[in-house]
């Protein structure tokens with residue numbers, strides 16, 4: 478117990494010493510070096526600026542930073558402290574990695590120094606109380622498929638809003654809706670930000686957009702970086718979020734009949750689509766999607782797998798438009814096999 482207490486005191490003291498060294502270093506840099514180039518900027522820090530200031534720690538392949546901009550000042554301070562200690566003859570650190578994961582900041586530094594490890598731990602703890610988007614005081618926010626440390630303003634803004642349960646209007650209820658098969662690609666499961674969205678109607682009309690903003694390559698999981706980003710079509714499909722939103726609302730409205738979305742991951746696809754539509758939710762769109770749940774029909778599993786595989790003969794998966802088309806193919810197969818009375822009930826779920 479005493480050892481633990483002494484250890485804690487030692488580290489607390491060591492961190493204070495490092496702090497003094499950093500302050501001294503900053504003051505001398507301010508006097509002798511161009512502050513523009515070397516000093517920590519006030520307010521927002523651009524990632525490129527931080528990486529070019531500490532290339533040996535943060536640039537590939539010796540290191541990497543993958544977190545929200547709100548945490549960049551913490552990373553900057555950590556790098557300043559390590560640099561100061563290296564100037565005081567501490568052996569150079571090895572690989573450096575700062576990564577946002579499951580709502581927290583994980584800092585891994587290859588170093589034999591206990592002080593460096595303690596500095597990293599201290600940075601991680603500070604991050605748990607700071608909005609990773611803007612640097613304001615924050616706390617852990619949880620949602621469906623979502624964990625992130627955010628300030629109240631960003632928690633409200635960035636969390637995809639669930640569809641409000643709206644009673645179906647008489648117009649919508651009057652006739653069978655046309656189905657729209659939906660698929661989306663998004664940054665990662667912890668903090669899904671929409672990258673691309675596709676809708677394919679039963680009669681073959683298509684909406685497809687890739688978003689130019691609202692997400693960043695740094696926020697993508699390894700899987701998405703390897704399998705989704707290389708497949709993006711680009712060109713005219715690459716659109717500002719506000720433009721894609723307007724086009725989506727117009728496209729759905731232009732179908733001029735009641736429509737209902739089918740998707741296989743409503744917790745993501747539907748939530749992200751509703752989030753994109755925001756205040757422009759079309760009147761002819763059903764307020765809840767149909768969950769295509771192939772696992773419910775083990776008897777159809779092989780056939781559905783085959784339909785999926787055939788759909789991917791031409792293109793690999795993980796492109797929203799191809800996935801939406803594959804979903805439509807699989808749905809057709811399912812429709813052929815289900816009893817009409819069962820299908821009717823399925824469509825009412």
Ligand SMILES: [Zn+2]
Nearest residue numbers: 608611628631
């Ligand atoms: Zn914030």
